[in-house]
Amino acid sequence: MEKAFWTERWKRRDIGFHQPHVHEQLTRFWPTLNLPVASAVFVPLAGKSCDMVWLATQGHRVIGVELSDVAVREFFKDGGQTPEIRSEGPFDLYSAGPFNLYRGDFFETSPDMVRDTVAVYDRAALIALPTDLRERYAKKLASIIPSSAIIFLVALEYPEHEMSGPPFSVPRAEVERLYGDTFDIQVLEARDGLDASGNLRRRGVSALQETAYVLRRR
């Protein structure tokens, strides 16, 4: 998937993936993870997700990486914040309060940028990528985060022939294939997600499972 695909979508405001509310499985399961207050959470392929705001209300510092400057600028504008912007290697770093959002390519993220993160929050990041990029993404993510960091992952599964992604169908077997060698994979909840996703129903999807996982390095 070309980078231009995403930057164009943001320019055209074709952002059906953006949820105007905080993801419900995040608010229900995150507190059970007992992560230290004031610790940092890494949000790859962050968009302008409200989930980052919720994570900050839980006391976390939030480090995001996002390709589109439209998304990053709108995130701060929506929150009524004026970020400081400076160049950091291949990224533009937008900072305000608990948020540090790197505008640029996730695949250029260095371990240094995420060195003190205790957790990754992945909603609509892994599933936004086609098979070859998913593999690169999972390898890259595992290689940059601290070995103690957990991954909270929300993935979707649907009959693949019914729709071409993104979002792509990522069943449990695919999560195992991508992360199973290095992480223990726990399903927190697998639930029917079709009613909550009119968008995908309109695109022809007849069954949708939304699964929240927590991945812990062995």
Ligand SMILES: C[S@@+](CC[C@H](N)C(=O)[O-])C[C@H]1O[C@@H](n2cnc3c(N)ncnc32)[C@H](O)[C@@H]1O
């Ligand atoms: C499906 S959206 C999900 C956004 C966000 N996680 C959410 O829940 O709303 C995927 C996002 O990843 C961004 N993206 C895609 N490829 C990227 C890359 N290589 N580096 C950084 N961001 C990328 C896109 O611009 C888009 O905002």
